[in-house]
């Protein structure tokens with residue numbers, strides 16, 4: 646983890662928080678000389694001032710994981726996969742348009758990410774469910790400018806997940822990720838001297854674009870709605886992949902006992918918005934994040950002197 650010059654005070658706080666969390670959890674955290682970090686060849690103006698080596702920090706190639714999940718689903722006898730479909734409510738429960746016919750079930754879990762709100766509106770416009778908005782994300786896979794033995798990343802910064810380079814099993818680097826809040830999901834993406842100046846000539850092998858689903862109050866929506874048999878599971882913003890095994894386990898148990906239980910209770914889709922901050926605290930946080938965004942965008946405020 647690199648603390649570089651293209652940053653603001655919140656990067657320092659996040660950098661310190663990562664070191665503290667690692668130590669508190671008994672994980673190895675070693676401060677190292679940034680100039681000795683493998684695969685780190687920044688422009689001089691962007692160079693890291695400090696670096697942490699976190700040898701226990703794992704990462705995975707998401708393509709492999711998704712392929713594994715697809716294979717596991719394909720092996721299940723009671724799973725029917727259909728293309729993006731239409732939904733409707735009927736006397737027996739809910740119907741999803743399959744390839745040729747309608748599939749009927751008494752229980753429906755709507756896990757449609759940033760598309761959840763429009764789908765619910767078609768199903769039951771009067772249903773009270775906290776809106777799900779989108780945090781659009783764009784990342785690229787590029788030809789490797791050199792070997793990358795482990796993840797290189799900055800701390801989280803300016804509303805986003807920081808800059809990170811993740812090695813892919815077949816050699817290229819995944820570089821992520823931009824974040825842009827949006828009321829509705831977008832269909833297209835809206836490109837790096839900080840990590841390795843060789844990236845300036847790297848070829849883009851693949852452009853990734855996705856819509857992270859976010860509950861309007863920033864928290865997930867997981868649990869039953871006021872409509873019998875209709876459940877929602879989404880709103881996990883940047884953490885849905887990591888949290889998915891736990892969510893699946895808790896959701897399956899809740900559906901079987903027909904009650905959300907204490908773990909899911911705070912995330913009821915029909916809750917009022919959770920307020921984590923006072924209005925003044927939210928305004929102050931936004932100002933700090935904007936200042937960090939300005940620093941990362943290399944904006945220089947005018948120099949002023951007392952008159």
Ligand SMILES: Cc1cc2nc3c(=O)[nH]c(=O)nc-3n(C[C@H](O)[C@H](O)[C@H](O)COP(=O)(O)OP(=O)(O)OC[C@H]3O[C@@H](n4cnc5c(N)ncnc54)[C@H](O)[C@@H]3O)c2cc1C
Pocket residue numbers: 728729730731756757758759760764781782783784821822853854855856857858878879880881882883884885886887888
């Ligand atoms: C660039 C990027 C990087 C990320 N990195 C991480 C990470 O490192 N770790 C992590 O934990 N999370 C990460 N995430 C977040 C994670 O991807 C999300 O939290 C998670 O995918 C949300 O799951 P979901 O099921 O709610 O929505 P989605 O994964 O968006 O799934 C919704 C599905 O519903 C389908 N759908 C929509 N409408 C219909 C319809 N009418 N009929 C049928 N299907 C429909 C969509 O096609 C989609 O497949 C990242 C996201 C992005 C964009």
